[in-house]
Amino acid sequence: MVTSLKGRETRIQTVYRPGGKRHEAPASDWVPTTCRMCLVGCGVLVHVQDKRVVNVIGNPDSPMNRGRICAKGKSGIMNHYNPNRITKPLRRTNSEKGIGIDPKWQEISWEEAIETISRKMRKIHEEDPRKLYLQTWGGSQEFTTWLGVLRPAFGTPYVQTGVSPTCGKTVHSIQFLVAGGFHQEPDFAYCNYLIDCGTQMGVATREGFNHQVPDCAKARERGMKLVVVDPIGNNAAAKADEWLPIRPGTDAAFGMGMLHVLLNEAGIFDAEYLKRFTNAAYLAGANGKFVRDPASGKPLLFDRSDGKAKTYDDPTLKDPLLEGEVEALGKKARPAFELIKARAAEYPAERVEEITSIPAKTLRRIAREFGEAAQIGATIRIDGVDLPYRPVCLEWDRGPQGHKHAWHHTWALAMVNVVLGAVNVVGSIHSTDSASNWPVKKWPEAGQDGILMSSGSTHRGGGHFTAFPGRTPSRPERWDLFELFPVAAHTRTLVPEVYKNSGRWGIDHKIEMVIHSPGNQVMAGWGDVQAVVDWYKSIEMVVGFGVEINETHELDDIFLPMRTYM
Numbered sequence: 001m002v003t004s005l006k007g008r009e010t011r012i013q014t015v016y017r018p019g020g021k022r023h024e025a026p027a028s029d030w031v032p033t034t035c036r037m038c039l040v041g042c043g044v045l046v047h048v049q050d051k052r053v054v055n056v057i058g059n060p061d062s063p064m065n066r067g068r069i070c071a072k073g074k075s076g077i078m079n080h081y082n083p084n085r086i087t088k089p090l091r092r093t094n095s096e097k098g099i100g101i102d103p104k105w106q107e108i109s110w111e112e113a114i115e116t117i118s119r120k121m122r123k124i125h126e127e128d129p130r131k132l133y134l135q136t137w138g139g140s141q142e143f144t145t146w147l148g149v150l151r152p153a154f155g156t157p158y159v160q161t162g163v164s165p166t167c168g169k170t171v172h173s174i175q176f177l178v179a180g181g182f183h184q185e186p187d188f189a190y191c192n193y194l195i196d197c198g199t200q201m202g203v204a205t206r207e208g209f210n211h212q213v214p215d216c217a218k219a220r221e222r223g224m225k226l227v228v229v230d231p232i233g234n235n236a237a238a239k240a241d242e243w244l245p246i247r248p249g250t251d252a253a254f255g256m257g258m259l260h261v262l263l264n265e266a267g268i269f270d271a272e273y274l275k276r277f278t279n280a281a282y283l284a285g286a287n288g289k290f291v292r293d294p295a296s297g298k299p300l301l302f303d304r305s306d307g308k309a310k311t312y313d314d315p316t317l318k319d320p321l322l323e324g325e326v327e328a329l330g331k332k333a334r335p336a337f338e339l340i341k342a343r344a345a346e347y348p349a350e351r352v353e354e355i356t357s358i359p360a361k362t363l364r365r366i367a368r369e370f371g372e373a374a375q376i377g378a379t380i381r382i383d384g385v386d387l388p389y390r391p392v393c394l395e396w397d398r399g400p401q402g403h404k405h406a407w408h409h410t411w412a413l414a415m416v417n418v419v420l421g422a423v424n425v426v427g428s429i430h431s432t433d434s435a436s437n438w439p440v441k442k443w444p445e446a447g448q449d450g451i452l453m454s455s456g457s458t459h460r461g462g463g464h465f466t467a468f469p470g471r472t473p474s475r476p477e478r479w480d481l482f483e484l485f486p487v488a489a490h491t492r493t494l495v496p497e498v499y500k501n502s503g504r505w506g507i508d509h510k511i512e513m514v515i516h517s518p519g520n521q522v523m524a525g526w527g528d529v530q531a532v533v534d535w536y537k538s539i540e541m542v543v544g545f546g547v548e549i550n551e552t553h554e555l556d557d558i559f560l561p562m563r564t565y566m
């Protein structure tokens with residue numbers, strides 16, 4: 001029997017970990033909480049004996065981890081009883097700052113710490129709230145919440161809720177444009193063919209792996225094929241049906257090669273999906289831009305049913321042209337889909353082999369297999385409802401996003417799913433958070449030019465920006481130069497670099513105060529550690545929360561001890 005939190009009224013509670021090991025303890029001593037050793041937030045049960053934590057296990061009732069716990073979560077006990085744990089506020093007395101330089105901490109009372117911090121905040125608020133920079137990341141989700149709320153309340157534009165090396169980057173804006181959500185995840189319950197490109201999704205990595213890994217394992221059991229495209233023979237590659245080693249940073253060529261085989265050689269694509277749910281049929285002129293109705297300014301499509309050009313929202317539009325060339329407004333025009341096909345044609349398998357090192361023969365076979373496995377046109381009945389069924393998924397993440405020109409790499413890969421209609425339907429790639437009723441009511445909707453506009457957000461905590469139509473670039477007024485990147489989810493990693501050449505940008509305020517969460521931002525938040533150290537050193541007051549002192553805290557002026565999740 002697996003008892004649950006509901007069973008806590010009984011005297012003895014038995015909880016099974018995956019693998020069958022049994023834990024017994026008085027029910028009242030199993031305390032439910034949420035693991036905060038990383039951002040995932042698995043449900044856990046903490047076993048307390050004689051007021052001491054003696055064990056922590058996954059909570060079987062938690063949908064996030066279904067009774068599982070990872071080694072890092074288990075080590076939360078070590079965090080809790082860390083012999084180096086700081087329990088009192090500290091103030092630096094050594095004005096010289098640097099990693100490895102003793103701050104010569106002095107214990108102070110909470111009253112003194114809070115008075116010192118609030119005095120500085122009051123001064124900044126009166127002068128210019130933009131002088132406050134808030135940083136939060138990782139397992140410190142409660143910091144994300146309260147610092148996220150503090151930002152608009154205080155009036156600063158800066159709250160850093162993620163960092164470049166460890167969070168989504170292009171996946172957010174691409175998911176928004178393709179499917180309206182914030183992140184992506186394969187539909188393991190129904191997917192039959194998964195290509196992991198530069199990621200170990202379902203095998204070893206990614207947020208939520210405590211449920212993704214068993215879901216992927218079940219899918220493998222029922223026969224889902226796994227192909228791993230990765231320069232490294234990693235855990236996922238070792239367990240895959242096929243591992244395709246790829247030259248690092250050439251993912252775009254792989255994606256374009258897949259598109260070429262599908263569209264130009266095999267002729268496999270989901271025409272109905274492309275016509276109804278994308279702008280593939282929008283007409284483009286010789287300049288590559290949409291041909292627009294002169295009266296309304298709306299993009300035009302060519303209706304094959306009556307041979308007329310019509311706006312995308314014309315109720316008489318029946319059968320939009322997807323391929324070929326027509327005349328619209330007296331000029332030659334082609335559907336956008338034709339332009340994609342033409343671009344893909346620049347990447348025949350032989351050229352892709354030269355770029356990526358993936359043999360042309362292999363690429364052709366994989367692309368055809370993948371396209372055929374998509375079962376274009378198929379439906380599946382679930383709970384009495386017939387739904388589109390495209391059981392294939394090309395999943396990508398950290399690798400392609402981590403390279404220069406990340407957008408182009410990942411957009412090419414995302415398009416493979418799109419042309420097969422394998423987006424947000426059964427068995428395909430699912431866009432997380434694309435619709436909800438709570439806490440915010442939202443639904444994917446067409447906006448300007450009929451293109452997906454509202455729904456998920458590309459930028460959490462600092463306001464809800466959408467990827468389309470994007471923001472209008474303007475002269476930067478922020479240290480992260482956010483104004484120069486119209487569709488980026490965030491540009492926070494630029495701050496230390498921009499600060500190095502502060503005169504160049506004409507930004508009229510200095511950051512005078514940083515408040516940061518327990519993450520070790522200096523070592524893990526950006527690329528150039530020395531630039532980050534220099535930036536921190538230039539700030540008048542740095543306040544950090546933490547359990548113990550790390551490299552970032554060595555640059556703090558005030559250290560505030562925090563509780564662990566236990």
Ligand code: SF4
Pocket residue numbers: 035036037038039040041042065068069070071072073074208209210
């Ligand atoms: S994945 Fe591991 S560290 Fe992260 S919340 Fe779950 S148990 Fe904790």
